Amino acid sequence: MGSRDFVYYVDFPDDGWVTPPEPGESIAAWADDVVGDLRAQEGTAVALGSQLRGYGQSYRELEAETGALWVPQVDDGVLATxxxxxxxxxxxxxxxxxxxxxxxxxxxxxxxxxxxxxxxxxxxxxxxxxxxxxxxxxxxxxxxxxxxxxxxxxxxxxxxxxxxxxxxxxxxxxxxxxxxxxxxxxxxxxxxxxxxxxxxxx
CATH class of the missing domain: 3.40.1000.10 (Mog1/PsbP, alpha/beta/alpha sandwich)
Incomplete structure (x- = not known):
């Protein structure tokens, strides 16, 4: 990206967005951190963690430059990407x-x-x-x-x-x-x- 004559920025209209794992970051550890940050209760935490790991892997395979997951209510999980x-x-x-x-x-x-x-x-x-x-x-x-x-x-x-x-x-x-x-x-x-x-x- 160093040969570009521009940069672009992505932003969000609310606070319900979660950034995906960084390159080289453990997807499992990232998912655990997100679950903890969102203070998911025990039953929700298991389902949300599994969902996040799947999305994290898919995001990495997509090789997009930037992205996010919309989790406006922790009990509902990921609603949009x-x-x-x-x-x-x-x-x-x-x-x-x-x-x-x-x-x-x-x-x-x-x-x-x-x-x-x-x-x-x-x-x-x-x-x-x-x-x-x-x-x-x-x-x-x-x-x-x-x-x-x-x-x-x-x-x-x-x-x-x-x-x-x-x-x-x-x-x-x-x-x-x-x-x-x-x-x-x-x-x-x-x-x-x-x-x-x-x-x-x-």
């Missing part, structure tokens, strides 16, 4: 129009069953973005399984462009969940999180 990274693109593919077209094509090929993905251009404080809401198997990125999930992704295309390794860069921000019955509420949460992304030019 967030991760972000940077995509370097060829100049002709780093426009909002090209990203919109590519996302529509991706959604059309990966959408599940009767799902009708929503793909649109939105305006964020960090810049224009392509917002996609859709169902996928394992769609929130950190399940580690083929469980049906929903996600909202924002591909932020800064204008003027920022660069990674000399190529135009797109910041990818993804929030996902498996509580499909709460999809509208969690999609709003995803939008709130994306609105807090900051991009600083160096």
């Amino acid at each position: 967030l991760w972000a990274d940077v995509l370097a693109a060829e100049p002709e593919m780093a426009t909002i129009e090209a990203v919109l077209q590519a996302e529509r094509a991706r959604a059309a090929t990966t959408a599940v069953a009767e799902d009708q993905p929503s793909v649109e251009v939105v305006r964020l404080p960090a810049g224009p973005a392509v917002r996609t809401r859709m169902l996928e198997l394992g769609g929130h990125g950190l399940t580690g399984t083929a469980q049906l999930a929903e996600q909202v992704s924002h591909l932020i295309v800064p204008a003027p462009a920022v660069h990674d390794e000399g190529r135009p860069a797109v910041v990818r921000h993804v929030v996902g969940w498996v509580l499909l019955e709460h999809g509208d509420e969690l999609a709003e949460l995803a939008d709130d999180c994306a609105a807090l992304v900051e991009i600083e030019r160096l």
Whole structure:
């Protein structure tokens, strides 16, 4: 990341977010620390610890640059996941129009069953973005399984462009969940999180 002409920051709209394990950190020890910090009671602690270990392993395998887990109430466990990274693109593919077209094509090929993905251009404080809401198997990125999930992704295309390794860069921000019955509420949460992304030019 040293050859970038920018840095980006991810923030959260409430205090219910837990950062994932650092590279090289024991996932089991991290999960135990989180359970302790959240003061989970004995019955909840076992279930939450198991859930956290699964998410921690999935996050590590994903190799995202940053991320978090939403645990607003300890008894409910992890309700949503967030991760972000940077995509370097060829100049002709780093426009909002090209990203919109590519996302529509991706959604059309990966959408599940009767799902009708929503793909649109939105305006964020960090810049224009392509917002996609859709169902996928394992769609929130950190399940580690083929469980049906929903996600909202924002591909932020800064204008003027920022660069990674000399190529135009797109910041990818993804929030996902498996509580499909709460999809509208969690999609709003995803939008709130994306609105807090900051991009600083160096």
